Amino acid sequence: MPHIFSRVRASRVIPAAAALPLVFSLALAGSAFAEPAAPPEQQLASSMQAPNIKRHLQEFQKFATANGGTRASGTPGYDASRDYVAAKLRGAGYQVTTQQFDFPFFRERSTAAMEQVSPEAKTYKPTPPGSSELGDFATLTYSGSGTANATVQAVDLTLPPTPEPSSTSGCEAQDFAGFTAGNIALIQRGTCPFADKARNAQTAGASGVIIFNEGQPGRTDTFTGTLGGPGITVPVVGVSFAIGQDLASPANTVVRLKTDTESTMRKTHNVLAESKRGNADKVVMAGAHLDSVLAGPGINDNGSGSAGLLEVALRMAQLPPKNKVRFAWWGAEELGLLGSEHYVATLPEAERNKIRLYLNFDMIGSPNFAYKIYDGSAGPAGSAEIEKAFARYFDFLRLPHVSTPLDGRSDYGPFIAAGIPAGGLFTGAEGIKTPEEQQMFGGEAGKPYDACYHGACDTTSNINDKALAVNTGAIAYSVATFALSDNPPGGTTPKAAAAQRGKVHDHHGGLIK
Structure with a gap:
């Protein structure tokens, strides 16, 4: 996995309550805090035992x-x-139903490769498929598959970066005016989804895309992310700000970029029981x-x-x-x-x-x-x-x-x-x-x-x-x-606030921009 935000962070400590009149106990085999006359929710909770739960885990294994x-x-x-x-x-x-839906499946069939050919030879450390340890670069989810061996061409970069995230590199088709078809597009992270940047680059004839982190504090390391679904056919990777800045100068830097991916639509199911x-x-x-x-x-x-x-x-x-x-x-x-x-x-x-x-x-x-x-x-x-x-x-x-x-x-x-x-x-x-x-x-x-x-x-x-x-x-x-x-919580379901609906989430580090 890439260098990503932890799924959650502790923010507020809630102290344990003072001693209660009932005596509660906890055994490793299960949580027991109910007596025979206890409410049903307490009796149910006390019946949960680790060996029974682990039997399901053993089946999953x-x-x-x-x-x-x-x-x-x-x-x-x-x-x-x-x-x-x-x-x-x-x-x-x-009453059990399995709800079928189509989804965009993605996997890296083998580890990607990236190396600078000239003006000096450099080999960059890859992030192995599925690894939580980041290398120098990482294949973006739904990247295309193939090999690009070409000159790196910068696209509307903001160097040095401004104090606040503001790069619009690659977000508009006009950013690629004068782009040489066959080159590898070097794009800075910021403002719009990675998919927009990659799609614009591909339309301009790029043979590959390197997106580097924007450069402000917290936005400097190698990162991974998603293009949202299949459709991009050229290799797309994420790199650190330092690598991106290095590739941006001098001009005529040549890079070899190779990805081996599968990006297709498949079917899967939710399981619902009522x-x-x-x-x-x-x-x-x-x-x-x-x-x-x-x-x-x-x-x-x-x-x-x-x-x-x-x-x-x-x-x-x-x-x-x-x-x-x-x-x-x-x-x-x-x-x-x-x-x-x-x-x-x-x-x-x-x-x-x-x-x-x-x-x-x-x-x-x-x-x-x-x-x-x-x-x-x-x-x-x-x-x-x-x-x-x-x-x-x-x-x-x-x-x-x-x-x-x-x-x-x-x-x-x-x-x-x-x-x-x-x-x-x-x-x-x-x-x-x-x-x-x-x-x-x-x-x-x-x-x-x-x-x-x-x-x-x-x-x-x-x-x-x-x-x-x-x-x-x-x-x-x-x-x-x-x-x-x-009277369980909820009552009537309000419409979500526009800010909540429009929020760009990081699903397991699946950054989209």
Whole structure:
């Protein structure tokens, strides 16, 4: 993966509650905080046990191992995961549907190459396909495939960069006036989507495209990103500001650029399961993405959320809800929340307005975990109430927790953009654990929450059983709380604010500009 923003960052610490009159306990095998006379949501939460959840993870691992080490959407490993989840839910009595949709599939078949031929020979370090360790350059998602060996031609660069991001390099067709067909276009990041820059370059006859970071603080390193979908046929890579500046001068620099990619449309599915009982005008929805990246089996990201949600659904099957409960396992999240976006976009407005809230669970068993609850203060009305419900659970167990931004980087994004209250849990991805978090949660400060994030080592060995059990208990508690509520958050679904609808999200580092 590229040098990207961590999926979330702890921003506000919520202290554990003072001692409560009931005695709550936590066992590694599961979270237990209910007595026989306890409310059903507490009893349900106490029934969640790590061995049962891990059985689902072991199945996901088998599907990946048998199918090239991946469960990415558009691959047999994902299809096997989909069929397993759907069969379990049908057996439990849910109304199950698999929602098919087309999506743009992308993979690098082999590692890209980039070298300066003249005026001096330089070989640049590539970012291997699926790697979270960046080299000197990285192939942009949906880049074309081929080899360009040509002069580098700068396109409307702003050097030195201005204090604020402002480069419009390559954003307009007229930027390429005088461009020599066959050259490699050197373009600066900024203002418009990468796809616009690459498309304009391709139309002008460029044999390849090098986009370099803009140069302001925080925008200097090698980066990766997405072109949004198939359509670009020439190689497109991202490099650091320093490399871009070096290639811009002297003139007549010759570079050899090679990418080997597959960029096509494929079909995949969401899995949706609905309770047969409950008020259909008050739908409580919970989801997790089922797909992995191509580079690995995705057992923490996001087998953990998928397995926890599945176990909760199976245990809830005998609990008569007051409100309709709908569970979702999303496809193609790793390419930009495509499954959840398809679902929300194709849902009739009348049905969308019945969804009172959405709960999201993405990476709930990180080995160097922190208990993170999405900050509802920035979400649609009702989101803060969801955050408080999760906080109550951790407070019952006297476990510390921190808040984390509700910034659209997982499948809750399309729901909050539609004005639906949302919340959820997360234990950290490629971000670095702070010393304060080490004091609160243990583990190692200065290390990633999940060192195997988006890697081949994201296997069943990459799970913290305690975090998995605690968070699955929290899923059970929250879903049951709202399923049994007379008045769950949400009420009416407001239209999303224009600013929210127009926000450019970084889905797993999938920068588009």
